[in-house]
Amino acid sequence: MRTYRNPVLNADWSDPDVIRVGDDFYLTASTFTKVPGLPILHSRDLVNWTIIGHAYTRGYDDVRPGCGVWAPSLRHHDGRFWIFFGDPDVGICWVSAEDPRGPWTPPHVVKPGLGLIDPCPLWDEDGQAYLVHGWAKSRAGVNNRLTLHRMAPDGGTVLDEGTLVIDADLLPGYRTLEGPKLYKRDGTYWIFAPAGGVEQGWQSVFRAESIFGPYEDRIVLEQGGTDVNGPHQGGWVDTPSGEHWFMHFQDRGPYGRVVHLQPMEWGADGWPVMGNGGEPVAEHRVPVPGGAPAAPATSDDFAGPELGLQWSWQANPDPSWWELRDGALRLACVPGPDDLRERPSVLGQRLPGVPCTVTVTVTLAGEGRAGLAVVGDTAAFVGVERGADGKLALICGDTDPVPVAEDGPVTIGARVGDGALVTFLADGGEIGAPFQATQGRWVGAVLGLFAAGDGAGEAIFEAFTVDIER
Known part of the structure; x- marks a missing residue:
């Protein structure tokens, strides 16, 4: 039995989101003002990853630390790949492509405004589309809350003023609720969202029978007795065999936000259980057998026709x-x-x-x-x-x-x-x-x-x- 050790991506792949399309897994991450941005990584086993392209090729002309592309959500819908992301000085945007290697569309602003961050779409079975997002206090003056919109099915615009579906100011101990990922499973709506800040926070999940709530919450992953501080913000993904996994980051200061992979099961009470009883694992069985060793490129002999995708x-x-x-x-x-x-x-x-x-x-x-x-x-x-x-x-x-x-x-x-x-x-x-x-x-x-x-x-x-x- 092959095993892996965390982190599976031991460098700054901040705010990761991950999906499966067939037998292939794809991951993207926030890149702020780096150009190109929104890297696309590919894997066959959730452990070994390579960079195959970028979805965002133009940014700002000057260096603006902390601006630009914030936490993205990656989805596959209607034969296309979609990445929704927030630029806190512009609004909620998306890019789309038939092939994850590109070409990707120019960014489209689905909801303009300051402080709109961490968006995630959901296309429901009845044809309705929705968009959830968080708030950046530095621009909007508020945070610790999640807003849900009805969205045009083509992603062109939001269709209402938005509904405050989770006000974490009302939840004891909660602060800086952000990074929501919106899912539906067996008729139940789920929002996976971290709270508590990147250095010492945790991962929560929220569930409701209606997409507009009311939502109940549970903390499903936290540091506990491990050395993995602030384990949170990422994506839930399944394998072709029907297993469930969760990828998230850990803030490591100068090394950035490294990515961990946690086993995930659905408990008897219907809530997900991540890692080892809610604490991060250091080592575990590889999700999909047979994957070849791989890692994002670092060294470069500059012999290619283009710059390496790591740059x-x-x-x-x-x-x-x-x-x-x-x-x-x-x-x-x-x-x-x-x-x-x-x-x-x-x-x-x-x-x-x-x-x-x-x-x-x-x-x-x-x-x-x-x-x-x-x-x-x-x-x-x-x-x-x-x-x-x-x-x-x-x-x-x-x-x-x-x-x-x-x-x-x-x-x-x-x-x-x-x-x-x-x-x-x-x-x-x-x-x-x-x-x-x-x-x-x-x-x-x-x-x-x-x-x-x-x-x-x-x-x-x-x-x-x-x-x-x-």
């Missing part, structure tokens, strides 16, 4: 920023903020949730600077710089520049240890002071490549390698 920009990219040619990534040394947290042209990927060593070879042609960065609420980097005098030097934090004897490729890197403590590397040795990686606004830290200057120089990156410590 994203911090805002809308300009095509002039980059080129793949001769087995290398070429980044133009473009102008922009010196603060890497504010620079749209940082190309990043998720920080692995376990210790690892990252290396990349960079050649700087012309003036400018370029390097490998770790970016969250704070940022640091190691790289190379060439000034007007034409001399090349290694740079890292407050360390004095180190002259490079030969004008050619330099191997730079980072060793990310326990707790996401980063030691930067250059030509095989350590450089600079250790740097503590930190989470960003609702996201984990990222590993980034950048090039900066007046636009005349170019950085040539080769062989980006991520070695995971086993």
Whole structure:
């Protein structure tokens, strides 16, 4: 019997939702202002996942931490894949596609407004459609409540002003109820929704005979005696054999929101039981036998015609920023903020949730600077710089520049240890002071490549390698 260990996705796959279509499982996650956003992951067993595309290809032109694409819901209806998501500054939107690999439609706003987040649709057997969503207090002034709308079956618009179906201010101990997922099973309506905040919260479910309530509630997953803090917000999915599972995240600070898989059964009293009696499992039997080992890509030899699907920009990219040619990534040394947290042209990927060593070879042609960065609420980097005098030097934090004897490729890197403590590397040795990686606004830290200057120089990156410590 094959087993798996949690987390099954050990990196920042925030606010996951998952569905099954035939024998295939698909998962998406929130991406805030990263471009492209709304990644689509595929699996045959709920444990081994690969990235197959993105559903959202344009965002904001500037970096806006904590804005953009919030918690999505993924559904398959009428032969199409649908992702509903909230942009708290725009409203509730969706994108749709026949093939999960794309192309996806441009975003459609089904309900405009500030602070509308975490939407989930339900198409009922009688042809009626519904939409539930939460509220962001930062924009709407309220939260801890869920609102339900009748929705046009084509998703074009909501059809009423909305009904407050769950006011968690009236539930003892509840705070920050959000992230609802709406289901129907054997004639009963279910809303799976987390509460209590991402760091110390829990997963609740609500059930009612009418979709408009009244709903009764139960907490079905919480930390208990485990080391999995705040286990909540995700999706319920079944397997072809009829088993039930729940995927959710755990907030791990600089590593972001990693994804766990819990067995789920329906108890004699009709309520779901998740994990081991309501506590997360560390290890369990693989849901579907026979799946091949797989994981989202990290390393990249830059030999493909397109950037690897693990990469994203911090805002809308300009095509002039980059080129793949001769087995290398070429980044133009473009102008922009010196603060890497504010620079749209940082190309990043998720920080692995376990210790690892990252290396990349960079050649700087012309003036400018370029390097490998770790970016969250704070940022640091190691790289190379060439000034007007034409001399090349290694740079890292407050360390004095180190002259490079030969004008050619330099191997730079980072060793990310326990707790996401980063030691930067250059030509095989350590450089600079250790740097503590930190989470960003609702996201984990990222590993980034950048090039900066007046636009005349170019950085040539080769062989980006991520070695995971086993």
